[in-house]
Amino acid sequence: MTTMTRPYQVTAAVLFVFSAFVAYESLQLKFYTRLGPGPGLFPFWLALILGALSVSMFFQATFRSAEPRPADFYASKLGYLRALAICGAWMWATVLLEPLGYRLTMLVFFPILLLTLGRVSWYTNVLFTLIGSIAAYWLFTEVLRVTLPIGPFDALFEPIDKFFESIVSIFAR
Numbered sequence: 087m088t089t090m091t092r093p094y095q096v097t098a099a100v101l102f103v104f105s106a107f108v109a110y111e112s113l114q115l116k117f118y119t120r121l122g123p124g125p126g127l128f129p130f131w132l133a134l135i136l137g138a139l140s141v142s143m144f145f146q147a148t149f150r151s152a153e154p155r156p157a158d159f160y161a162s163k164l165g166y167l168r169a170l171a172i173c174g175a176w177m178w179a180t181v182l183l184e185p186l187g188y189r190l191t192m193l194v195f196f197p198i199l200l201l202t203l204g205r206v207s208w209y210t211n212v213l214f215t216l217i218g219s220i221a222a223y224w225l226f227t228e229v230l231r232v233t234l235p236i237g238p239f240d241a242l243f244e245p246i247d248k249f250f251e252s253i254v255s256i257f258a259r
Contacts, residue, residue, distance in 0.1 A: 094143060094146075105133045178198075192219035193215060
């Protein structure tokens with residue numbers, strides 16, 4: 087009978103190596119500045135916590151009684167294809183975010199991602215796409231003042247920007 091011992095041990099080892107990498111990289115940043123905690127403080131402590139949890143996970147998997155591996159531990163071909171499609175969509179969005187801009191990239195990325203995940207109705211797909219691309223862009227740029235990439239076709243979104251501005255002006259009165 088196969089158990090979950092080996093998958094848990096491998097996962098713990100991968101997490102430990104990742105935590106060591108994050109800890110090393112965070113030590114390259116300033117731990118403390120004259121204004122207070124520096125940019126290396128938070129990732130360093132998170133790496134230490136992750137490392138401790140991964141060691142704990144390894145020892146629990148090794149020295150506790152093993153639970154049997156579920157029958158559906160390995161995904162079907164469709165599951166692996168979905169995972170590959172999601173990774174491809176993330177890579178596509180990463181590569182084209184700067185050249186196309188945030189809104190256009192997300193207008194393509196969100197429907198592909200939601201269709202890949204499956205079991206999402208078309209109106210939910212449209213709603214999340216509009217909220218995730220257009221409304222999120224407006225929220226970040228106008229309200230939070232975060233600079234997001236602007237693409238060559240952003241002039242197409244001017245009517246939508248004016249629509250949001252008119253809605254805000256109505257509620258601001």
